[in-house]
Amino acid sequence: MKPILIHGGRLLDPAAGVDAAKDLLLKDGRVAEIASPGKLKAPADAEVFDASGLVVAPGLVDIHVHLREPGQAHKETIASGTAAAAAGGFTSLAAMANTSPVNDSPEITRWMQAPERGAQVRVFPIVAATRGFKGEVINDYAALKAAGAVAVSDDGLPILKDGVMREALAAAARVGLAVIQHAEDTRMTEGCSMNAGPVAFKLGLRGMPSEAESQIVERDIRLVAELNELRPHYHVAHISTAAAMAAVRQARRNGLRVSCEVAPHHFLLTDEHVAEYNTHAKMCPPLRSAKDRDAMIEAILDGVVDCIATDHAPHAAHEKEVEFERAPNGITGLETSLGLCLEWLHHQWKMPLGRVIGLMSAQPAALLNLKGRGTLAVGSFADCVIFDPNAEWVFKAAESKSKSRNTPFDGWTMRGKVRWTISEGRVAYKN
Amino acid sequence: MAMPASSTARPRLRTPSAPQPPFPHHPGSAISIGHFSLAEITRLLRRAHLLNNEDPIERSKRLAKRRVALLFYEASTRTRTSFELAAKSLGMDTTLVSNLSSSIEKGESLKDTGLTLRALGAEAIILRHNASGAPYVLEQFTDLPVLNAGDGRHEHPSQALLDLLTMLAHLSPAHASGEAALTAESLKGVTVSIVGDILHSRVARSNLLLLPQLGAEVVLSGPPELLPEDAALIAPNVGVERNFELALQRSQVVMLLRIQSERLAGLNVDLDEYKTRYQLDERRLARLAPEAIVLHPGPIIRGLELTAAVADGPQSKILEQVHNGVRIRMALIERAFAALDAQGKGANQ
Numbered sequence: 001m002k003p004i005l006i007h008g009g010r011l012l013d014p015a016a017g018v019d020a021a022k023d024l025l026l027k028d029g030r031v032a033e034i035a036s037p038g039k040l041k042a043p044a045d046a047e048v049f050d051a052s053g054l055v056v057a058p059g060l061v062d063i064h065v066h067l068r069e070p071g072q073a074h075k076e077t078i079a080s081g082t083a084a085a086a087a088g089g090f091t092s093l094a095a096m097a098n099t100s101p102v103n104d105s106p107e108i109t110r111w112m113q114a115p116e117r118g119a120q121v122r123v124f125p126i127v128a129a130t131r132g133f134k135g136e137v138i139n140d141y142a143a144l145k146a147a148g149a150v151a152v153s154d155d156g157l158p159i160l161k162d163g164v165m166r167e168a169l170a171a172a173a174r175v176g177l178a179v180i181q182h183a184e185d186t187r188m189t190e191g192c193s194m195n196a197g198p199v200a201f202k203l204g205l206r207g208m209p210s211e212a213e214s215q216i217v218e219r220d221i222r223l224v225a226e227l228n229e230l231r232p233h234y235h236v237a238h239i240s241t242a243a244a245m246a247a248v249r250q251a252r253r254n255g256l257r258v259s260c261e262v263a264p265h266h267f268l269l270t271d272e273h274v275a276e277y278n279t280h281a282k283m284c285p286p287l288r289s290a291k292d293r294d295a296m297i298e299a300i301l302d303g304v305v306d307c308i309a310t311d312h313a314p315h316a317a318h319e320k321e322v323e324f325e326r327a328p329n330g331i332t333g334l335e336t337s338l339g340l341c342l343e344w345l346h347h348q349w350k351m352p353l354g355r356v357i358g359l360m361s362a363q364p365a366a367l368l369n370l371k372g373r374g375t376l377a378v379g380s381f382a383d384c385v386i387f388d389p390n391a392e393w394v395f396k397a398a399e400s401k402s403k404s405r406n407t408p409f410d411g412w413t414m415r416g417k418v419r420w421t422i423s424e425g426r427v428a429y430k431n
Numbered sequence: 432m433a434m435p436a437s438s439t440a441r442p443r444l445r446t447p448s449a450p451q452p453p454f455p456h457h458p459g460s461a462i463s464i465g466h467f468s469l470a471e472i473t474r475l476l477r478r479a480h481l482l483n484n485e486d487p488i489e490r491s492k493r494l495a496k497r498r499v500a501l502l503f504y505e506a507s508t509r510t511r512t513s514f515e516l517a518a519k520s521l522g523m524d525t526t527l528v529s530n531l532s533s534s535i536e537k538g539e540s541l542k543d544t545g546l547t548l549r550a551l552g553a554e555a556i557i558l559r560h561n562a563s564g565a566p567y568v569l570e571q572f573t574d575l576p577v578l579n580a581g582d583g584r585h586e587h588p589s590q591a592l593l594d595l596l597t598m599l600a601h602l603s604p605a606h607a608s609g610e611a612a613l614t615a616e617s618l619k620g621v622t623v624s625i626v627g628d629i630l631h632s633r634v635a636r637s638n639l640l641l642l643p644q645l646g647a648e649v650v651l652s653g654p655p656e657l658l659p660e661d662a663a664l665i666a667p668n669v670g671v672e673r674n675f676e677l678a679l680q681r682s683q684v685v686m687l688l689r690i691q692s693e694r695l696a697g698l699n700v701d702l703d704e705y706k707t708r709y710q711l712d713e714r715r716l717a718r719l720a721p722e723a724i725v726l727h728p729g730p731i732i733r734g735l736e737l738t739a740a741v742a743d744g745p746q747s748k749i750l751e752q753v754h755n756g757v758r759i760r761m762a763l764i765e766r767a768f769a770a771l772d773a774q775g776k777g778a779n780q
Contacts, residue, residue, distance in 0.1 A: 198664040204563035204584030204636060272449035277564030290446075297444060321542050321572065323562035325583075349444050412447075 001425050003027040005042040009051025009386060013058060014358035015366075015375035024056060026382035029425040034378055047427075051386050054419060057357045058376050059091025059121070059383030060338060061364040064155070064180075064237055064261060064309035066330065067093070067123065070108065071100025076314040076403045079118035081334070084312075084402040086421040086428035088335040091121045091383035092365065092373045097128040098156035104128035104139050106147035113148050121423040122383070124150040124370065129168045129179060133157050138168050141175045150368045153180035155237055158216055160186065166223050173232035178259075178368065180235045183216040183244060184208070184285065193325045195271040195286040203277065205325065210292065213285055214243035221251045221258060228256065235367060236260040238311045240285040242295035249304050259367055261309035264340045265331060265408065267296040273408060279320040279327035280408045283313065300359070301351060307364035310337045314404030332407045336395055338387070339414025346389075347415055353389060382425035391417035459555065459576030459770030461763050462566045464588040464637045469613040469644060475762045476596060477609025482765065483758040487520065494768055495522035500553035502544065502569075503580070504530040504560045509729050509753055510580045510590070514557050517760035526553070541565060545573040555767045558582070563633075576767040578760075584631050584694075590728050591637035593759045595645075597752045598623070598684055601724050618647035624678040625651050626709060627688035627736050629658040634728040635688060636665070643668040652678040653709060656698045657690075675709045679719040686726040687711055687736045702735065712738045716746060724748045 004026040011022035011034070023040045025033040033040055042048055062085065068076040078095075085093055095112060097103035103112065109125045117123070127149040131137045133156070141152060152172050159165045159181060172179045189208040194200050196207025217236055224234045239245055239260045251258040265283065270290045274281045281287055299305045313330025320327050341360060345351040365374025372380040397410035421429035456466060467475075482490060499518050503511055511527070518525045528548065530536065535544060541560070548556060555576040558566050563583030570577040581587040598618070599607035606617050623642055629635045629651055639662070642649050649669045651662055663669045672678040679685060690705065711725065725737070725747045733739045741747060 196661075198661045201659060201661040202636065202665040204582070204586070204633060268447050270449060275450040276454050276567050278450075293446065294444075297446075298441065301441070318540070318542075321568070322540060323560070323568055324564045325562050344447075 001029065003032070003043050003046040004049060004382070004422065004425065005040060005046045006049045006051050006056055006384070006386065007040070008037065009054045009056040011056045011376065012354055012357055013376045014354045015058070015362035016377045019354055022056075024376065026384070026422065026425050029382050031376050031378050031380050031382055034376070049386065049420060053388065054386050055353070055389050056376070056384060056386050058361040058374050059385050059421065059423060060089045060360045061092040061370065061374050062090050062310050062312065062334065062337070063094040063151075063307065063364045063368055065093045065095055065312040065334065066098065066314065067095045068314060069099060069117065070111065074316050074403070078112065078123060079120070080401065080403045081312070081314070082120040082123065084332070084334040084400060086120045086423065087401045087418065089338045089385035089387060089418045089421055090334060091385070091421060091423045091428070092124065092370055093121060094124045094126050094150055094368055096126050096153060096155045098133065102128050102133045104131055106143050109144060109147040109149055120428045121421070124148070124368065126151045126153050126155070126180065128152070129154045129159055130164060135159055135161060135164055138164065138171055141171050141177055145175050145177060149177065150370065151178045151180050151235070153182065153237065155180060155182045158182050158184050158186060162219065162223070165220060166227065169223055169227055169232040169234060170230055173227065173230040176369070178233040178235045180237050181216065181220055182237050183213045183220070183239070185212040185216050188212040193282060194274055195288045197271060197289055199271040199274060203274065208286055210241040210243055210288065213239070213241045214247060217244040217247045221247055221256065224251070224256050224258060225254070231257055233257045233259070238263050238266065238285055238309065240266045240288050240292060240296070242292045245295050245299050245304065249299065252304065259306040261307050261364070262296050262300060262305050263309060263311045264333060264337050267293060267300060268340060268344060269293070269408065277324040278408065279322070279324055280331060280406050282324060282327050282329060283311065283331050284329040297349070300345065301349065305359070306367055308337060308341055308359045309364065310334055314402050315406050316404060320406050330406065332400065332402050332404055334402065335400055336407060336409045336412070336414065338416055338418065339393070339395060340409065340412070342389060342416035343414055382422055384420075384422040385418060386420040388417045388419060390415065393417050457570055457574065457576045457770065458773070459767035460566070460570055460578070461588050461767070462570065462577060462579045463586050464591045464641045467588070469615070472592065472595070473609050473613045475592065475609070475759070475766065476599075476607065478765060479596065479758040479762040480608040482761045490520055491522035493521045493765065496524055497554060497768060498524050498526070498552045499555045499557060499764065500548045501525060501527045501557045502548065502559070503527065504535065505581070507559050507580070509756065510559060513753070513756040514578070514580060514760050517757050518764055520757070520761055521764060523764070541568050542572040545569045545575070549573050549575055554771055555764070576770060578763055578767060581633050583633065584636070585633050586637045587633040587728070588637050589756070589760055589763055590634050591641045592763075593752055593756045594638060594686065594726055594728070595641060596755045596759060597726060597748050598724070600751070600755075601748070602683065613645060615644065616646045618642060618645040621646075621683050622648045622650060622681045623684040623686060624672070624682040625649060625686045625688065626675060626678065626711070627653050627657065628690050629653055629662050629688065631657070631691040631694045632688050638686065639666050639669055650678045650681060654700065654705065656700050676715065676719055679715060679723075682720055682723050684726060685711065685720060685723050688728070689730060689732055690735060706735065710736060710738065711741050713740045713744065716741055716744070726752055729753065
């Protein structure tokens with residue numbers, strides 16, 4: 001692997017508090033040197049990247065993706081999903097466990113990380129919180145952590161039973177892992193395919209009430225408070241309702257170790273985007289009301305939200321080309337997240353660029369304790385995204401690197417064009 | 432995890448706008464009543480009137496040997512027969528595909544079933560489906576005009592049109608024949624109450640979207656389990672009145688709906704209590720709405736939402752509705768094929 005010298009760019013590394021013109025030398029998969037412009041001498045064999053006018057930022061971290069391997073390679077593979085990630089500026093992905101079979105063993109956890117998978121960027125497995133996703137018996141978190149697990153979650157399904165959730169929180173706390181909850185009281189959402197409200201009524205679809213999310217989050221926060229001596233880390237996946245966000249806000253005021261992620265579709269879209277049964281606007285949790293969407297924006301701008309996560313959930317075209325109620329939940333997101341966050345959070349809503357990048361790199365890396373990720377400090381992994389922060393472009397789903405095309409953002413104007421994505425010193429994407 | 436800054440009032444932020452109608456549809460399709468302008472509905476009523484009065488032999492030459500498929504995923508007596516008779520009256524070849532005697536049972540998707548029917552020569556498809564929104568899927572992948580004969584809990588536009596025709600025949604005959612153009616005031620001063628299982632009713636939704644466009648006031652009545660407050664939010668001039676007698680008292684038209692027992696799973700509805708509060712019986716009708724007409728999309732369950740005496744009584748126009756259905760559906764089929772021919776995608780292609 002050749003060393004890489006990146007010069008002329010604006011280094012933006014929120015974790016290190018850097019926002020300045022700097023040159024970087026990447027060597028042996030690590031950040032070797034950082035210096036003022038023109039001060040670094042490139043080794044003879046180095047590749048030299050001219051980053052003039054571009055931002056050089058830590059490779060982005062997405063702690064919520066579905067890579068569909070093992071078992072559902074017709075939707076996505078680790079190779080295709082990570083190629084899409086690289087195109088979107090991501091260098092670290094935490095992959096959910098709802099594969100087939102469910103990832104609840106050290107064997108599958110290791111299999112996912114094996115070089116044979118052809119990953120273009122680093123994949124960190126999240127393992128099932130309960131055996132077989134059944135919500136009954138918790139897994140051996142210590143063994144799973146040793147195999148490379150970075151968190152536990154039954155994402156796709158909630159951990160419903162109080163006792164099981166309490167046990168999961170305590171056991172995960174003992175080994176230093178977060179419990180990521182898919183907060184949906186499935187007893188209230190059976191047969192539902194979108195958010196409850198006037199739009200669902202008009203379309204004649206059963207609606208999921210926002211309480212189905214908020215009541216689980218509230219229950220979980222009570223358990224976290226009861227177990228606070230163990231300092232369990234509770235993370236709410238894809239939070240989507242104002243009520244759940246209010247509960248998270250309060251829990252943090254109370255000093256509990258509670259975090260949350262918001263997906264771009266939940267801070268940009270509402271249930272009105274389902275329009276005439278667009279299955280590319282169907283996911284779980286569903287697109288919510290404008291009030292909920294506004295609460296997501298407010299919480300992101302206020303700093304209550306810890307990170308942006310895509311919930312990248314690829315599905316084959318034929319699976320989505322069906323009656324709305326029969327379509328599977330989920331949309332792709334890896335190639336649109338940065339473009340949407342830069343356009344809306346930064347350009348439209350004036351969040352400083354460093355904070356946007358922090359929400360997509362340093363903060364998610366810190367949540368899952370991904371050492372040496374989400375920063376470009378000397379000695380950290382040479383995970384890097386170089387992008388033009390102002391370039392406008394139009395996302396075309398047909399050109400996606402993902403195996404699937406199920407996105408509501410086809411044809412949307414994006415901001416911030418990725419030029420290079422470097423994963424551990426290797427160019428994973430170039431444009 | 433940083434502590435949040437206290438939230439202060441922010442100026443309203445610009446957010447991405449949701450897709451707005453009109454969405455692209457085949458000009459011959461009839462999926463949602465919301466897609467029809469008042470001018471189009473006037474034209475349909477006029478064509479329905481003329482086709483109904485036309486010599487049957489002449490009429491049967493209009494679409495002679497053209498092909499329409501009836502694709503039915505749910506049981507139906509009235510709607511299916513009505514569409515079929517309408518098509519045959521226009522001289523068409525019809526074929527019926529039902530989920531119980533076709534490859535649908537073997538797991539064929541709606542898209543593939545639609546493409547198969549198109550390859551067999553169907554130029555338009557009349558669809559009854561148990562999933563809301565299914566006609567959009569069929570239209571999208573076949574690019575044929577799709578006539579919605581009822582989809583899930585979503586809509587039943589031909590029913591709303593025949594309901595309208597029945598109402599107009601009693602309230603404003605010139606409008607019923609399409610002689611006078613419909614306007615936003617054609618039903619001004621008219622209150623229509625829709626009573627019962629609004630939640631599960633595609634007929635209610637289509638009527639809710641149509642009647643206020645003509646100036647009518649719509650009053651919904653039923654218990655909360657069957658009538659969520661959200662119902663009143665989908666169109667203007669729609670209100671909820673839980674007290675059936677108060678709703679009845681204001682109404683020139685009472686539209687009753689069947690309790691869809693097959694969809695009641697998990698809902699806590701006491702049928703005896705329902706009858707006490709919402710059943711339309713002779714006494715209530717005579718006392719509170721002696722001039723009103725009574726409509727029902729069928730099938731009626733005598734002794735539940737209405738008594739036999741009301742169903743068979745002089746104010747009941749239920750069979751008139753059924754009768755009016757055929758001419759409305761002739762007009763809808765004619766419209767679909769006119770659109771096809773205008774596109775140059777007719778039988779000769």
